């Protein structure tokens with residue numbers, strides 16, 4: 001992801017979340033060395049590459065945290081979210097990450113099911129975490145590698 005992508009990213013973001021990130025938030029992520037931000041582009045009907053999804057995550061000290069993932073609404077349920085997650089997990093493996101975590105709204109069944117299918121399990125709860133409706137956040141985690149001696 002680069003600043004050139006932000007117009008398309010923000011369009012998808014605003015269609016995807018009740019509290020969407022704004023341009024300044026994406027720009028801030030693009031400026032951090034531990035923040036990794038990727039887009040998924042596909043050629044649609046021969047019209048050239050179209051930005052259909054993106055993923056943002058942090059990697060630091062053997063841990064990774066997913067911050068944001070979304071797919072353009074018309075292209076959901078086609079496996080693109082799973083592709084982004086598999087890319088993320090492979091990226092983490094290449095950086096020797098041992099543990100990945102993420103937060104997800106407890107009502108977000110599509111996302112929870114996608115995370116479960118790529119191996120994440122519920123590891124905790126943040127009660128009343130979301131400011132707009134007081135909804136809980138589920139914390140989900142994936143262990144990539146056991147620590148020696150554990």
Ligand SMILES: CC(C)(COP(=O)(O)OP(=O)(O)OC[C@H]1O[C@@H](n2cnc3c(N)ncnc32)[C@H](O)[C@@H]1OP(=O)(O)O)[C@@H](O)C(=O)NCCC(=O)NCCS
Pocket residue numbers: 016017068069070071072075076077078079080081082083103104105108109110111113114115117
């Ligand atoms: C979550 C999201 C990224 C999934 O993207 P996607 O491209 O539709 O996901 P996939 O097609 O790879 O779906 C993988 C699996 O997740 C589950 N899933 C996805 N969407 C679902 C839905 N609407 N209802 C039920 N299960 C769903 C299914 O098990 C699906 O596998 P299947 O299609 O073989 O049954 C997409 O719904 C999205 O952008 N949502 C809004 C943003 C968001 O909530 N992000 C997560 C924040 S924590």
